[in-house]
Amino acid sequence: MNIDVVAALVMGLAGSGHCLAMCGGLAAAMGYQRSPMRLFWYNLGRIISYAIAGFIVAAAFFSISKVHANGLVYLRILAGIMMVLLGLYLFRWNRALLWLEKAGSYLWRYIQPLTQKLPAQKTSGYVFLAGMLWGWLPCGLVYSALTWAALSGDPFSGAGFMLLFGLGTFPAMFLTGVFSQKLATVLQSSSFRWIAGLLLIGYGIATLFIAAKQL
């Protein structure tokens, strides 16, 4: 139990307004919104992909902490910056993370053709696979969460962090499909974004503060 768990969930939750508009629209277009089961499988696939990404990134940065004693502290500073950027992003200052998304869209070019091979809406298995592929969409929110996963120390807690982040986005993505559009308007309302953004920036600054003291 530590702060990072809370941070992961908050990041997911705070960002879920964005998730709704972007991925929710996709899910709606694909017709997943029509049944709670499909929506569930789609989102599960998406979250699993996040966890895999978390595992990979954390594994890659695992070595850094071995090589350089202060490596993790620098990473923590990076993560703090990312957190602040994410907060700004929620304030509608989208530019903050666009460069990251752009980087991600190169990766997406390789994955996107795969999505076309899947039948549009078939069994839960296909929906799950589709969710896994869509999990790699270029998304600033995911990337900033990944920087946190990177500094978690070992690959498994990296995967765990991303899993929690995914879970944070889950209620909004899932519940709006099942209950009502109203929740979406709450999550997208400026007041909510404002609070969430402020919160994330606060987290980010706190992290930077702690990391700076450790240097």
Next chain:
Amino acid sequence: MSQVDVSMSKPEATLANEKEACFHCQQPVPAGFSLHVEVLGHARPMCCYGCHSVATTIVEQGLTHFYKYRETKPGELPLIPEELANLEDDLVRYDDPDIQREFVAANANIQTATLAIEGMTCAACAWLIERQLHHLNGVKKVVVNASTERVQVSWDAESTRLSQVLRAIHQVGYKALPFQQADLEASYDRKRRGYIRRLGVAGIASMQTMMVAFGLYFDDIDDTTRLYFWWVSLLFTAPVIVYSCQPFFANAIRALKARTLNMDVPVALAMVIAFIASFYATVTDTGDVYYECVTMFAFFLLAGRFLEMQARHKAVANAANLMKLIPAIAERQTTDGWEQVMVKYLETGDVIRVRPGDTIPVDGELLDANAWCDEALLTGESRPVAKSQFETLYAGSINQDHPITLRIVATRQDTLLAGIIALQDSALEAKPKFVRFADVVSRYFVAATLIISTLTLVSWYFIDPSKAFWVTLAVLVATCPCALSLAAPTAMSGAISRLNRAGILMKQSALLESLPKIKTLCVDKTGTLTKGKFSIIRSQYNSDHEELLLMKIAAGLESYSEHPLARPFQRLAKAADVTNARNIPGSGISGVVDGTEYRIGSLSFIKQWHPEFKNALAPANVFLASKDKILAEWQVDDEIRDDAEETIAWYKSRGVEVIMLTGDSNLRAHTLAQQLGITDIRAQLKPEDKLKAVRKLQEISPVLMVGDGLNDGPVLAAANGSVTFSSGSDLAKSSSDVVILTGKLAGLRRLYETSLLTRNVIRQNFTWAIGYNLVILPLAVTGQVGPLWAMLGMSMSSLIVMTNSLRLMRNAR
């Protein structure tokens, strides 16, 4: 990829770009960013690479119809929905007679309407509204029903107007509008959405505050981080206090205004105190915070209220659904043919036409020779019923056969169907003893809670001031009698819903409470144990003659009689031609068929021809004879209901004494009683004798009377509980507590079983609720239970009571 044009041109930084919204997610496109996807023939702006990828894929997979049909919402919505804003101005509209005709019943100058009230939650609200309306000049009668959230109000049209009544209710803080079945669904939906929104806010906040609280419980965190976490929790808890908890505060304030107490008083108090203390701690960086308690308390309480509301809705939904089936448009006869007209504009005396398969919109008398109707909606009987000319057809029944014309006798609120619905509603109105008991007990409980909390605070202040606050908070939360006040009403709603679905209408829900105590069941014979329709039970024909010929003669002769005993003969065979027919009332018919004179009728009538005749068929009561000999003997009697024997045996097996009270002759009554296994028979009773008999029986034990609604009125009123079998127009007039619409005696058994079940459920609920409160109280007072656990325990207790009551709704059939 050929038809997709993905342009990724370099940004041309224009000011216009800034206001542009992303075509996919509808959020603003950042200034100077330009990325487009061609969708539906235009290059559409995108806000980020993610949206760009998604939009491209959607286009490539040919799913662009999504963009065409999706709902585009305005981007900015305030968190708090606008309420009551323009309501005042709309009220005057309700004074328009044209609008009023749909929901106001007028009797001379006194007008009566049912109003739906929003925001009413408890007995205190009912009291407040009642008092407010009684102050209004011209208001004659006010009946407030807290469980259905309706007010029935009568006013003098000369001294006040409906809009003034509505305004008076608004002034005390409730929303009142004319009640219409169609609106019920809409207002329920609105309420449900409101609850979900509040639940959503409380749910998200409680998740966050819990996570933070766990972090604070288990980790060694430096003071800066801890303080930061406190502020985070404060940010999340604030919307819960301001928005989610608003119903609790509103109720508590209303109760205090009415100078009474309800369970929301300690709830609101606990939340406000906990929040203010936490807020103070956060600002000054001292003491403890209870944010997670506040948010989770709100979440669980809201969840409980939400479930209760759904249960209550189910109980009234049955009735409301009936009204939905009435069509909105009818065909009315005018001087130049037929015209389409709204059903609400139909008047008594109009002639309308109903096509086969259509639902009859009003009550009316049949102008055609005959018709077949499916009255399943009214009686639960799915077999079509034959109707002959000038018989009344009821709104809600379905015309089965050919187009028919009707002359309207009752419209809208006056139809039988509306009557049934009103009955179902009013069943929830009367408060049975155990509901009143719970009201009173929970009021005292609340008072006790507040006193004990104060004492706890004072004592702990002397023992250990550092603990005084949270112990008091725990006491306040743990002892809140939420479960107690839910115990009876939820069970009653469940039971009434269960019975309604089985075609049993409760006019007095109090009967559910008294039924298990009843040890004597009195039944009327005709129309109760029997169907009230005469038919030929047994027959014996003279073997020297052809049976069919005798039947034809009997049918021919009886066609001259109006007596109910003659009816089954008229259907027996094709009537023979009869000449010189004479009807001798009280005796029979005589007439000539093919030159021979015959008589059909009672034993004494036949004995005039054959003085020494003794009937071969012992219970026979109709005979056919010529001057020479007896030709046929019939036993014509009321048909026994199929399930009569079974039901009576069941009641006897429960130790209930079954007594038959009838005005019929001794012999007939005994024959029937023997068949059914009834040993105690009181025959040849006049209505006043029946009344005396019931009074006498009541001296020993309470009596349940089952009888015919019209003739047995006084007896039914005198008995401790009364049941009638009704169909048709006598329904609303009957003076019984329960009406069984299905015409099946087995309904009596279901009624009894349900009342036993309800009593058990209520006892379990009370035992649990009181027991829990008594156990938790000493624990909380002594500081063994923290606020969080107290809150979880209280919520669980309420949910257990709710779930237990909901069992009544299951397996209704």
